[in-house]
Amino acid sequence: xxxxxxxxxxxxxxxxxxxxxxxxxxxxxxxxxxxxxxxxxxxxxxxxxxxxxxxxxxxxxxxxxxxxxxxxxxxxxxxxxxxxxxxxxxxxxxxxxxxxxxxxxxxxxxxxxxxxxxxxxxxxxxxxxxxxxxxxxxxxxxxxxxxxxxxxxxxxxxxxxxxxxxxxxxxxxxxxxxxxxxxxxxxxxxxxxxxxxxxxxxxxxxxxxxxxxxxxxxxxxxxxxxxxxxxxxxxxxxxxxxxxxxxxxxxxxxxxxxxxxxxxxxxxxxxxxxxxxxxxxxxxxxxxxxxxxxxxxxxxxxxxxxxxxxxxxxxxxxxxxxxxxxxxxxxxxxxxxxxxxxxxxxxxxxxxxxxxxxxxxxxxxxxxxxxxxxxxxxxxxxxxxxxxxxxxxxxxxxxxxxxxxxxxxxxxxxxxxxxxxxxxxxxxxxxxxxxxxxxxxxxxxxxxxxxxxxxxxxxxxxxxxxxxxxxxxxxxxxxxxxxxxxxxxxxxxxxxxxxxxxxxxxxxxxxxxxxxxxxxxxxxxxxxxxxxxxxxxxxxxxxxxxxxxxxxxxxxxxxxxxxxxxxxxxxxxxxxxxxxxxxxxxxxxxxxxxxxxxxxxxxxxxxxxxxxxxxxxxxxxxxxxxxxxxxxxxxxxxxxxxxxxxxxxxxxxxxxxxxxxxxxxxxxxxxxxxxxxxxxxxxxxxxxxxxxxxxxxxxxxxxxxxxxxxxxxxxxxxxxxxxxxxxxxxxxxxxxxxxxxxxxxxxxxxxxxxxxxxxxxxxxxxxxxxxxxxxxxxxxxxxxxxxxxxxxxxxxxxxxxxxxxxxxxxxxxxxxxxxxxx
Ligand SMILES: *Cc1c(COP(=O)(O)O)cnc(C)c1O
Numbered sequence: 001x002x003x004x005x006x007x008x009x010x011x012x013x014x015x016x017x018x019x020x021x022x023x024x025x026x027x028x029x030x031x032x033x034x035x036x037x038x039x040x041x042x043x044x045x046x047x048x049x050x051x052x053x054x055x056x057x058x059x060x061x062x063x064x065x066x067x068x069x070x071x072x073x074x075x076x077x078x079x080x081x082x083x084x085x086x087x088x089x090x091x092x093x094x095x096x097x098x099x100x101x102x103x104x105x106x107x108x109x110x111x112x113x114x115x116x117x118x119x120x121x122x123x124x125x126x127x128x129x130x131x132x133x134x135x136x137x138x139x140x141x142x143x144x145x146x147x148x149x150x151x152x153x154x155x156x157x158x159x160x161x162x163x164x165x166x167x168x169x170x171x172x173x174x175x176x177x178x179x180x181x182x183x184x185x186x187x188x189x190x191x192x193x194x195x196x197x198x199x200x201x202x203x204x205x206x207x208x209x210x211x212x213x214x215x216x217x218x219x220x221x222x223x224x225x226x227x228x229x230x231x232x233x234x235x236x237x238x239x240x241x242x243x244x245x246x247x248x249x250x251x252x253x254x255x256x257x258x259x260x261x262x263x264x265x266x267x268x269x270x271x272x273x274x275x276x277x278x279x280x281x282x283x284x285x286x287x288x289x290x291x292x293x294x295x296x297x298x299x300x301x302x303x304x305x306x307x308x309x310x311x312x313x314x315x316x317x318x319x320x321x322x323x324x325x326x327x328x329x330x331x332x333x334x335x336x337x338x339x340x341x342x343x344x345x346x347x348x349x350x351x352x353x354x355x356x357x358x359x360x361x362x363x364x365x366x367x368x369x370x371x372x373x374x375x376x377x378x379x380x381x382x383x384x385x386x387x388x389x390x391x392x393x394x395x396x397x398x399x400x401x402x403x404x405x406x407x408x409x410x411x412x413x414x415x416x417x418x419x420x421x422x423x424x425x426x427x428x429x430x431x432x433x434x435x436x437x438x439x440x441x442x443x444x445x446x447x448x449x450x451x452x453x454x455x456x457x458x459x460x461x462x463x464x465x466x467x468x469x470x471x472x473x474x475x476x477x478x479x480x481x482x483x484x485x486x487x488x489x490x491x492x493x494x495x496x497x498x499x500x501x502x503x504x505x506x507x508x509x510x511x512x513x514x515x516x517x518x519x520x521x522x523x524x525x526x527x528x529x530x531x532x533x534x535x536x537x538x539x540x541x542x543x544x545x546x547x548x549x550x551x552x553x554x555x556x557x558x559x560x561x562x563x564x565x566x567x568x569x570x571x572x573x574x575x576x577x578x579x580x581x582x583x584x585x586x587x588x589x590x591x592x593x594x595x596x597x598x599x600x601x602x603x604x605x606x607x608x609x610x611x612x613x614x615x616x617x618x619x620x621x622x623x624x625x626x627x628x629x630x631x632x633x634x635x636x637x638x639x640x641x642x643x644x645x646x647x648x649x650x651x652x653x654x655x656x657x658x659x660x661x662x663x664x665x666x667x668x669x670x671x672x673x674x675x676x677x678x679x680x681x682x683x684x685x686x687x688x689x690x691x692x693x694x695x696x697x698x699x700x701x702x703x704x705x706x707x708x709x710x711x712x713x714x715x716x717x718x719x720x721x722x723x724x725x726x727x728x729x730x731x732x733x734x735x736x737x738x739x740x741x742x743x744x745x746x747x748x749x750x751x752x753x754x755x756x757x758x759x760x761x762x763x764x765x766x767x768x769x770x771x772x773x774x775x776x777x778x779x780x781x782x783x784x785x786x787x788x789x790x791x792x793x794x795x796x797x798x799x800x801x802x803x804x805x806x807x808x809x810x811x812x813x814x815x816x817x818x819x820x821x822x
Contacts, residue, residue: 114186173201356528716762
């Protein structure tokens with residue numbers, strides 16, 4: 001199953017490049033545009049894309065990693081000593097990527113299903129994969145790779161062995177779909193729905209529909225429900241159409257539904273005047289709609305109604321997200337136990353590679369069930385992938401993977417079945433390592449996950465790492481060129497985690513981290529964080545440890561300076577990097593203006609340390625009323641650092657801006673900025689442009705018990721909550737010891753139960769509290785949202801007369817953190 005290869009000459013012609021070709025026989029099998037995710041560098045073509053970061057800035061790094069083939073749009077970016085590499089110069093690298101993948105698509109004649117819509121694209125794609133896999137060898141978009149660069153990557157994975165392709169396409173503004181259509185060239189089109197999501201980029205609903213329908217302009221068959229196109233008056237695409245609708249004329253007309261056993265839905269309808277029926281294993285409206293879309297597709301493609309019914313009943317939930325949790329024996333568990341195919345394996349392995357908290361990385365992998373693929377080739381590829389991603393141990397589960405045991409270079413153990421693995425789990429001595437669990441559905445790896453992870457106290461803080469990365473990229477895009485980025489990960493990264501967040505930041509190549517105390521820095525070092533780390537509150541007792549772990553102190557007073565110098569003297573260390581803190585108005589820590597000359601004197605005669613940076617902190621960068629004061633701080637800071645640099649006769653990094661400094665005072669960026677709370681999606685200057693930042697943390701709990709009470713009954717300590725009418729309360733597993741303030745009791749706090757806001761009733765207890773859920777349908781065990789993007793941390797903070805910082809950092813450590821990546 002080798003990928004089709006292209007010579008560099010062929011690529012050059014396809015993308016219409018001016019070539020700087022040194023070895024014309026170079027063979028291209030991989031495409032990449034992310035310097036952090038390279039595999040098989042010898043056959044990789046690197047596209048320097050101009051996204052948030054300019055890919056041209058990474059060419060030297062990628063060259064160092066061994067890549068020798070590049071598509072660029074600026075000749076100036078060619079590194080000096082790179083005469084053995086090929087550079088294809090084009091006007092626009094994104095268009096070149098599209099040209100190449102569009103040409104690749106043209107090599108294949110099998111059907112290609114293209115899916116778009118406002119919601120449900122990924123689910124419908126994954127379900128069609130489940131439904132059609134028995135006959136077809138399917139290539140499909142990994143995860144929800146449906147963007148301007150996700151689509152080219154997906155299409156690039158088409159090979160001659162496949163017999164069907166299913167790709168999703170997503171657009172956020174006008175004009176994007178035409179580019180995606182050119183790459184995918186679908187022969188069958190599916191519209192999943194048209195909702196309100198992502199309306200910003202479009203003038204009207206009709207405009208949005210028109211844009212989406214561009215994907216289907218040349219399809220042979222277009223499958224949709226007419227209600228999605230209400231109000232749209234232009235011609236409907238497709239040589240043929242297949243429609244479905246509830247109780248309205250359509251090729252598939254659905255007439256009846258009935259819930260069975262609380263979890264199945266029985267559907268009845270007419271298909272071309274014949275009775276048809278099916279059962280789907282879901283009852284929520286969104287899943288049912290997606291399932292009907294799949295049903296319609298099967299019928300439109302000519303499947304017999306009875307076969308469709310049999311397969312639909314076995315549909316499995318789609319869980320795209322990959323979770324990072326704490327496991328037994330000090331392990332970290334990456335749980336991706338819902339699918340196993342080679343493209344999603346590659347994504348999961350990249351995530352595994354990011355995690356440096358343990359030296360050892362283990363993968364527990366089931367048979368990869370890709371029909372019609374030569375399994376010898378497949379396992380050969382997997383073996384190469386595992387090696388290139390630094391995996392030390394493989395535990396294979398299944399007959400097929402066991403058969404290819406000798407292909408794997410790492411420590412291995414093999415088991416015929418998941419049961420066999422579970423019986424021998426203790427013998428494997430899983431200890432102090434990061435474990436990726438990756439299994440095809442039928443292997444039920446969730447059973448392995450349960451055994452390996454601590455049972456989670458049911459109040460959890462979920463941290464969305466995609467959102468965090470989005471916010472990070474947003475602030476990066478706000479920086480002027482050359483400005484460095486320090487990220488503040490003090491206080492358990494504002495409550496959201498320690499090395500888990502730091503690993504992601506390190507992977508994303510921020511320049512510096514900062515913590516409040518030395519022990520926070522030590523924890524990061526022990527977890528494999530090699531970035532420079534500044535410690536803001538260094539203590540003489542911790543100086544030794546700091547030097548051992550290369551932690552760089554903030555020097556804010558003569559006392560700290562002298563104490564630190566003494567330790568360096570004793571240890572015989574010279575030129576140790578330190579950060580000088582200047583007080584420009586906060587009046588907390590730092591040297592004042594009047595200290596500068598004495599400071600210069602002490603520093604100039606001191607070989608033991610070197611000023612790597614000098615910084616100050618803005619007092620009210622978020623507050624327009626204080627902008628004059630902010631400008632005064634900036635001016636004083638420039639003056640003070642000017643004097644320091646002149647006297648020391650060397651320059652250092654100067655920095656002053658925190659999150660709102662970045663957003664509101666571009667002149668404050670200087671050499672570096674210190675990003676804090678913005679990373680988690682909070683930036684008070686962003687009220688109106690909220691969509692640029694995403695919500696990172698969601699606090700969830702669950703219902704322990706539900707009670708029906710009578711009017712006048714009291715709830716909780718001191719009878720503070722009195723039910724005004726007959727009603728119903730729910731006791732949930734969060735209290736003030738978890739960080740849910742007592743001030744949120746007695747109706748002040750709101751939570752979401754099954755999507756509806758409900759108030760607290762009575763006083764908040766230490767480990768629990770009660771909600772008035774009168775009139776709401778809920779059962780014991782149901783999930784309850786304490787905060788998310790609807791019940792917002794900002795609103796809770798306002799009620800508590802505090803700021804989001806305090807709410808976030810107040811969530812106690814006994815609340816488990818779960819990290820996920822989609
Ligand atoms: C916490 C902190 C920051 C980050 O502030 P945010 O408002 O969270 O961005 C920056 N600098 C210093 C010195 C800090 O203590």
